[in-house]
Amino acid sequence: MTAVEDRAGLPSDEPAAPEIGKARRRKEDARLITGKTTWTDNMVLPGMLHLAVVRSPVAHARITHVDVSAVREAPGVIAVYTGQDFAEEQGSLPCAWPVTPDMVNPGHPSIAVDQVNHVGEAVAVIVARTKAAAQDAVELADVDYEPLPVVLDMERAVAEGADLVHDHLESNTSYHFVFDAGEMGTGSDTDQAFADADVVVSRRFVQQRLIPAFMEPRSVVVQPQGDNYTMWSATQIPHILRVMAAMVTGIPEHKLRVVAPDVGGGFGGKLQVNPEEILCLLIARRLGKPVKWTETRSESLMTAHHGRDQIQFVDVAADREGNVKGLRVRLLADMGAYLRLITPGVPALGAFMYPGIYKFPAYRFECDGVFTNKVPTDAYRGAGRPEATFAIERIMDELAVELGMDPLELRRRNWIDAAEFPFTTVAGLAYDSGDYETATQQALELLGYDELRAEQQRRRESNDPVQLGIGFSTFTEMCGLAPSRVLGSLSFGAGGWEHAAIRMLPTGKVEVVTGSTPHGQGHETAWSQLVADSLGVPFEDVEVLHGDTAISSRGLDTYGSRSLVVGGSAVVKAADKVIAKARKIAAHLLEASEDDLDFAGGKFSVRGTPGTGLGIQEIALAIFAAHDYPEGIEPSIDAEATFDPENFSFPHGTHLCAMEVDTETGFVKIRKYACVDDVGTIVNPLIVEGQVHGGLAQGIAQALYEEAVYDDDGNLTTGTFVDYLVPAASDLPHFDTGNTVHAAPGNPIGAKGVGEAGCIASTPAVVNAALDAVRHLGVTDIRMPLTPERVWRALHDGGDGGERATARTNAQAADSTEGPSMTGGAL
């Protein structure tokens, strides 16, 4: 537990304790939690019209006829548009990551014109005076579809003679991406390594499709004013959205302002340029009126981009003593029907993380991006790295079984030792700092490892119906996205820098403008702590502004655990510039040489002359008045900075899960979960713990609960929260968390990033734990999520429980279900 510091209330003459490291309660939470704030859907503008979208009920079809005349007649309806109406001006939604030069991108219209490629694609948009009127008119739209064969299963989609998702393309493969360490010069020849190995273990893992399921539904408001447009959107990426929306619609960038007001979660799901954002702009431009679109939860689950959905073929080679010799990964990655903002890049980002923390001499990665008639996949918390971490941490356990070794011993033998940092891996990444042994020792103690192992033994011996297992995940990830030059070398469409500005107000208060856009992470609190320490001003005197391109002109927004590492560093750099500028003014006013000035606790003082001095907040007023300042400088101490990291940062940690498996029912229950994460310098322990908890919830959810399931026709079966199981607090155990701290050398704060750690690390720990509980009963794999039925089938029928699937992601769903198709609880 982290002790919470409330407002300190210290007498003002005592030197304030550093803000960095304080478990401050988040200053933004009261308004976020009570909802008394500007969520996009709370906005009401004069004359605002409401949109409802008519969506395709079929997964793959030609649109043969659209009749919207009845819609037009409906009460309250102002206008209705079909794909034909925007065919000329809508362009294509952007894909910013062509991972290979010959990647095939079919283009993605915001509204379907003559063909639909997944259920839920927009086919008409209704504009009405009220939301209810727009909604009522939806069922009056009459659209005829000529069905086309539905492609759902990736392995079938890439087979010879497969039906095509896009019939103007040659195949369902968008790209073939390869990273070969031998060819890149970062490792030796992989085929040779496998040929020479004593032991080779091969596995096929399924990364099921997940839904980001952010709490605040997506919402967009666009207001036209003359030829200017303001768009409010519940987005993670106002800056990127502005550039992209300008390019798609032809509205000049300087005529478009994008605002992300308070945003209620994203997890990558709002790292997107949405069709509805473009449609709102196009319609507001046509009508000259403000418009709003807010999705329903059903629309959100059905049409917002999904995550994961990969089939992983993983081979590991080792010698008999347990030294790893080579790693080979082949992926099929489901793109869905289209390439969205970074759809193709997600598996490619993961490519660099498969070697994990281990010293593999040889490594080869290949990935096929595959089209199917499903909603596109894209970033979801971890984006590529959870998949990679799962694969390596799962196969290390399989290798340990094959070698008859303790899984921890195998890891120890192969991981990078603390003395070896910085360490360049076989994937070419330079891991910055860390100590895997210490983190692991701490985690073992937190878990109470020895007692649990003893209990496991007892339960095995007594043939207890409830068996116990312990699972490891010793992981690292790449954060701090990203060095711009590296992104360039990976053909990404933008840089990875971040921008900040500090504005010193006349009363000494401070405005911090950040280009990194929060949607629940607590930037306002953490950035205030950074600035309070840098400038020596009270925490309460700092206001953080964000998310509005008119206020924060430059920025690359929030994803990939980049905010503190990159955005926070820009803030610190800007603060340094403020101090440098203020120093000149202070020297002038104190009639001293700049070199004789000390700056501490927000005050410049002349060395050796106690009692003298000038506070930076006083200087702010002095320079506002500008009555007395040195010649040759401008009367301002405001400053801006752009920080472009030179390397990624590499948080790491050891996650341990103890799992009970009821062998009679297949029910799994986490008995205990302990983790020790190294996220570098900790600015706010409470925020760090919160991020770890939330990440664990989502990572555990992938292991045990969540899966987006399509039926044979391409309908999303898990279309409500009754069927798409997001765990709540009551379903999760107490988390025992801890930290080691090895500062990141690559940024002035020393932070490594914590936003995704829990989500990346936990999934394999949980699955490994369940398998450890039942491996002696002959179970070698269980398909995620580990539903009770799958666990039970794996125990009783063998296999991974996925064949007679409880939740089937694809057309393999052979036997038709009987009886009413609703799951328990028709509501």
Place this chain on the structure above:
Amino acid sequence: MIPAPFSYARPTTVEEALQAIAEGGEDVKVLAGGQSLIPVMRLRLAAPETVVDLGRVDGLRGVRDDGDAIVIGAMTTHSDVLSDPLIAEHAPLIAEATGTVADRQVRHRGTFGGALVHADPAGDLPAVALALDAEFVIVGPGGRRTVPAAEFFVDYLTTAVEEGELLVEVRVPKLAGSWGMRYEKFNRVAQAWSIVAVAAVVRRENGRIAEARVGLTNMGPTPLRARQVEEALAGAEATAEAVAAAAERAAEGTEPSSDLNAQADYRQHLATVLTRRAVTAAAGL
């Protein structure tokens, strides 16, 4: 999503309610706690012409002692049920099962009667009512009638309550002798509906099981009594072995559905395990 337009009536007595239903047009829906009806309307799977809200019919809310039975008003909320002393004394099984229903918010609005009339096969209360041999008091234009639990649940989402009628109260007989009860619910997350659940009510006499009633949740379109288990238990010795042997028969004759959570054969397997556990606990073994 926003429901389709509808007219709304808010009666304060049962008579007014019946009249509002009669005058409500083609498709009238009664609104109790709204926890099942409102979601279906918001998804536009139902679009009633008129909604008759029973929320102000105070006479339908509360639990009373009626000699050999307790009587639970249809509009008694789940959270009222959980804190009611009569239920705690005479039918703790109802409270135990109600405690597994959804979450606090849903239990605060959802009602005992609504859950029974809705008759979702995955709902927890129908099997409990069946195991307790409850009686359902229904009123309508034709007057008042009482239907035993065994005849109340007719089919998937269908009960003996006809169009134009209301369920007003449920009579639960007090049990005489030394009874034990248990509701064993199996689901994946705490707030979810039952994949399978078993309600067991057991009377012990002289080291034997004198009588057992076993209700099954979600083992078919309606709740079921596991008659073979009940017969095997009647007069059996109160031992773990006897209970286990009887429980093996829990799925006989059932035709459960297959869905995302469970295929039929897995449901049948669960029924046997959960029956063993429920009866074992109810028998105090």
